[in-house]
Amino acid sequence: MSDNTAKTAKTRRKPVVLMSMGTYERNGHPYQVMTHKYILPITDISDCVPVLAPTCCGIEDLDAYLDLADGVYLTGAGSNIDPALYGQENMTPKKAQDKDRDNFDLPLIHAAIKRGLPIFAVCRGMQEMNVALGGDIYQKAYTQPGFMDHREDGDDAIEIQYGESHAINMVPGTWFADLLGQPSIMVNSLHGQALKNLGRGVEPLAHAPDGLVEAIHLPEVPQFTLAVQWHPEWQAAENPFSVKIYKAFGDACRARAAQHDE
Numbered sequence: 700m701s702d703n704t705a706k707t708a709k710t711r712r713k714p715v716v717l718m719s720m721g722t723y724e725r726n727g728h729p730y731q732v733m734t735h736k737y738i739l740p741i742t743d744i745s746d747c748v749p750v751l752a753p754t755c756c757g758i759e760d761l762d763a764y765l766d767l768a769d770g771v772y773l774t775g776a777g778s779n780i781d782p783a784l785y786g787q788e789n790m791t792p793k794k795a796q797d798k799d800r801d802n803f804d805l806p807l808i809h810a811a812i813k814r815g816l817p818i819f820a821v822c823r824g825m826q827e828m829n830v831a832l833g834g835d836i837y838q839k840a841y842t843q844p845g846f847m848d849h850r851e852d853g854d855d856a857i858e859i860q861y862g863e864s865h866a867i868n869m870v871p872g873t874w875f876a877d878l879l880g881q882p883s884i885m886v887n888s889l890h891g892q893a894l895k896n897l898g899r900g901v902e903p904l905a906h907a908p909d910g911l912v913e914a915i916h917l918p919e920v921p922q923f924t925l926a927v928q929w930h931p932e933w934q935a936a937e938n939p940f941s942v943k944i945y946k947a948f949g950d951a952c953r954a955r956a957a958q959h960d961e
Contacts, residue, residue: 712960714769714952716747719754719804721776722797731755737774737821740935744942745949754803761803765810769959770817770923770952773804773824775930779892780826785835791891805831817923817951819944822890825915825926832898832917840893846909849928851889861933864888867905867913875904875914875925878947884940886913886929893928923951 718738720731731753741749749772752764778797782789784805804824808831811818820828826836841848851860863885869876876882894912897903904925905914917924925948935941 712956714747714949714956715767716741716745716749716770716772716952717752717764717768717807718749718772718774719752719800719807721778721800722755729755733774736932737772740932740941740945741772741949744935744945745952747949747952752803754797754799758803758806761806761810765807765814765816768811768816769956770819770948771807771811772948773808773818773820773827773926774932775822775824776800778823779838780823780830780836782836782838785830787835787838790838794891801827808832812917812920812922812924815920815922815955817948817955818917818925819923819948820926821932822928822930825928826892826894828915828917828926829894829898829901832901834898834901835895837893837895839891840911841891846893846911847907849888849893849907849911850891860889861887861930865907867907867929869905870903873904875916878943879940880943881940886931887933889930890928922955923948 718733720733723730723732733751738749741747750767776797778795779791781796781798781801784801804827808828830836837843840846841850847865864887866883867886868883869879900917900919901915902918903912904916907913913929914927931938931941931944935945
C-alpha cells in the first residue's frame with residue numbers, strides 16, 4: 700500500500716462520537732446505561748462509531764476519552780440537572796437527579812468546545828450546555844404564565860408520548876432554518892424543564908409557539924454546535940428533519956476526523 704493510499708484509508712475511518720452514560724439502579728445494583736434510541740441514529744444515520752463513557756468514575760480520564768473522539772453527543776435522560784449548579788433551590792425533589800453525569804458533562808462541554816469538537820445535544824443535553832455556559836433553567840416550565848405544558852402523559856402509549864405535539868418556529872436566516880428547509884416543523888414534547896436565561900455565547904435557533912427556546916447553538920465557536928429540546932432520535936430514520944440533523948452532525952464529525960488524521 701502506497702503512502703497516499705494508506706493516508707486515504709486512514710482519513711476514511713468512521714468518526715468516533717463520545718456519549719456519556721447515565722445512572723440507573725435496579726434491585727440495589729447501580730448501572731451505567733444508554734438507550735438504543737440514542738445510539739442507533741449515530742450508527743445508522745450519522746454513520747459514526749459511538750463510544751460510551753461511564754460517568755460514575757469521575758473526570759480523571761476525560762482527556763483520554765476526548766483524545767478518541769471526533770464529536771460529542773449529549774443525550775436526554777430521565778433525571779434533572781442539580782439546580783445548585785445554576786444557583787437555585789431544588790423545586791422538584793421527587794424527580795431523579797444524576798450528579799455523576801452533571802459532574803462529568805459540564806467539564807466535558809467546556810473541553811469539547813476548547814478542542815473544537817462538534818457537539819450535538821438533546822433535551823437534558825441541551826439544558827446541560829446552557830448551564831455549563833452560565834445559563835439557568837425553568838424547573839417547572841408548566842407553571843409559568845403563558846407557557847404550554849410541554850410534558851408527556853405517562854399513561855399514554857409510547858408512540859403517543861413521542862408523537863407530534865406542537866410546532867417550532869425557526870429563527871429566520873440561520874443555518875438551521877436552511878438545513879431543515881422549513882420556517883416551521885412539528886416536533887414531539889416530553890420535558891417539564893426548559894431554558895430560562897441563556898448562557899454565554901448561546902443563541903436560539905428555534906422557539907415553541909409560547910416562546911420557549913427549542914434549539915440553540917454557539918455561533919462564536921468555529922465547530923458545529925446544535926442542541927434541541929425535543930427528541931429527534933425517536934424513530935429518527937422515519938423523520939426527514941431528524942435525518943437531516945443526524946447527517947449534518949455526522950458530516951461535521953467526518954470533517955473533524957479528516958482534519959485530525961492529516
